[in-house]
Amino acid sequence: MTALRAPARKFLGRLSLPERTFVADALRTETVGGVLLLLATIAALIWANTPLHDSYASVAHFHLGPAALGLDLSVEHWAADGLLAVFFFVAGIELKRELVAGDLRDPKAALLPVVAAVCGMAVPALVYALTNALGGGSLDGWAVPTATDIAFALAVLAVIGTSLPSALRAFLLTLAVVDDLFAILIIAIFFTEDIDLAALGGAVIGLAVFWLLLRKGIRGWYVYVPLALVIWGLMYNSGVHATIAGVAMGLMLRCHRREGEEHSPGEHIEHLVRPLSAGLAVPLFALFSAGVVVSGSALGDVFTRPETLGVVLGLVVGKAVGVFGGTWLTARFTRATLNEDLAWADVAAVATLAGIGFTVSLLIGELAFQGDEALTDEIKAAVLVGSVIAAALATALLKIRNAKYRALCEVEERDDDRDGVPDIYEEDDPAYHLRMAEIYERKAAEHRRLAEVKGGAGAGDDGPA
Known part of the structure; x- marks a missing residue:
């Protein structure tokens, strides 16, 4: 007797309506933030490469803050440790929501994007390590090319006018969420040196109070915002990167909905804070971190020095190979079938787009080569170059299939009965077919009435003749 086999799972299949709505809202904000991020990066490069470059350095290195609390930091430092804590707070909420209500809730469904994200971080690190081992460079920057910047990737999509189907966008978003999780672990484990146990203990107590409240x-924001600032300050002084405080608080928020709730507290707070993160915190970080001097010789050096070449190859080659390879292998061995409307070339294009590593890559570059300002700037230039190359390659790959994507998006958005729910989600609902039949009958009756009016008018005109 032949054993029954479980049906193969669908990869990149249609999202549920609530998940599709959430993804659309999140990506809409991230796209706007990504455009602002792109503009801030351009502004930083112009500011740092014109006669005003001295003022750029003066502003970035200007110190402010209470020295008695150990917070007399430069503007650049405030942007990296302070503003990015908001970004990682949102990342923490995203991760929590994915774990309790999103794609990561189901272990079988989560396996594919998680493996793709892990491979998409491991392979770039391996490419960097091999490049520097063969070239005699430093291995300290192995983590720089491991990160994906979802906002920058979406800004590229907005600029080139490509409409990705919701399943591909959700896959990219899930990749970025898992990517952020591992980036957080990398920062916490590998870039924490001297620990102040008293300050760390205070931060832990603050987090416990936060959780209890x-x-x-x-x-009341007047309770949580001051407490969050205290936790952040203690975490910074502990020696653990201060952004970890943001992640920890984000993970504590409840992200599942109770009966009668339209939104969970985590979803509500994310909706409020995400624009602040995407529209202010990340662009300001880019403004004071991306301002590197760019010249012909400097760009040439990116491809000759092993540390910088490793970053470029890690982002352009490592990310694409890692994400695509991890996805294909997982689908192959779990018998997951690809959505019949898409092809593996689409996965390859998204994998290439994942090579745009900006915000977190710049942050890790600063941490990895702290104390060597010249090499830090070269690493930043390498991140910019690698991200631009990845964006250009992804643009070419996506444009080839853009007509197909546009057609899929039109099907996803069609709402002939104008009830606010795309028709594709109602096709199996008998009530939907009844509504559509009524709509078509009304249209047919209207056409018949117009034809009768036109016919009557024609007969009246012909009579006297």
């Missing part, structure tokens, strides 16, 4: 249902 949430569980008690205490509300």
Whole structure:
């Protein structure tokens, strides 16, 4: 007797309507933020490569903050450790939501994007390590090319006018969420040196109070914002990167909906804070981190020095090979079937787009080569070059299939009965077919009425003749 086999899972299949709505809202904000990020990067490069470059350095290195609390930091430092804590706070909420209500909730469904993200980080690190081992460079920057910048990737999509189907966009977003998780672990484990146990203990106590207040249902920004600032300050002084405080608080928020709730507290707060993160925190970080001197010789050096070449190859080659290879192998061995409307070339294009590593790559570059300002700037230039090359390659690959994507998006958005729910989600609902039949009958009746009016008018005109 032949054993029954479980049906193969669908990879990049249609999202559920709530998930599609959430992804669309999140990506809409990230796209706007990505355009602002792109503009901030261009502004930083212009500012740093014109006669005003001295003022750029003066502003970036200007110190402010209470020295008594150990927070007398430069503007550049505030942007990296302070503003990015907001970015990682949102990343923490995203991760929590994915774990309790999104694609990562189901271990079988989560396996593919998680493996793709892990391979998409491991292969770039391996490419960097091999490049520097063969070239005699430093291995300190192995983590720089491992990150994907979802906002920058979406900005590229917005600029080139490519409409990705929701399943591909959700896959890219899930990749970025898992990517952020591992980036957080890398920062916490590999870029923490001297630990101040007293400050760390204070931060942990603050987080415990934060968690307890949430569980008690205490509300009010005037309670949580001051507490969050205290936790952040203690975390910074502990020697652990301060952005970890943002992640920890994000993970504590409840992201599942209770009966009668339209949105969970985590979703509500994410909706409020995401524009601040995407529209202010990340662009300001880019403004004070991406301002590197760019010249013909400097760009040439990117391809000759092993550290910088490793970053470029890691982003352009390592990311594409890692994400695509991890996806294909997982689908192959779990018998997951690709959505019949898409092809593996589409996965390859998204994998190439994942090579745009900007915000977190710049942050890790600063941490990896702290104390060597010249090499830090060269690494930043390499991140910019690698991201631009990845964006150009992804643009070419996506443009080839853009007509197909546009057709798929039109099908996803079609709402003939104008009830606010795309028709594709109602095709199996008998009530939907009844509504559509009524709509078509009304249209047919209207056409018949117009034809009768036109016919009557014609007969009246012909009579006197």
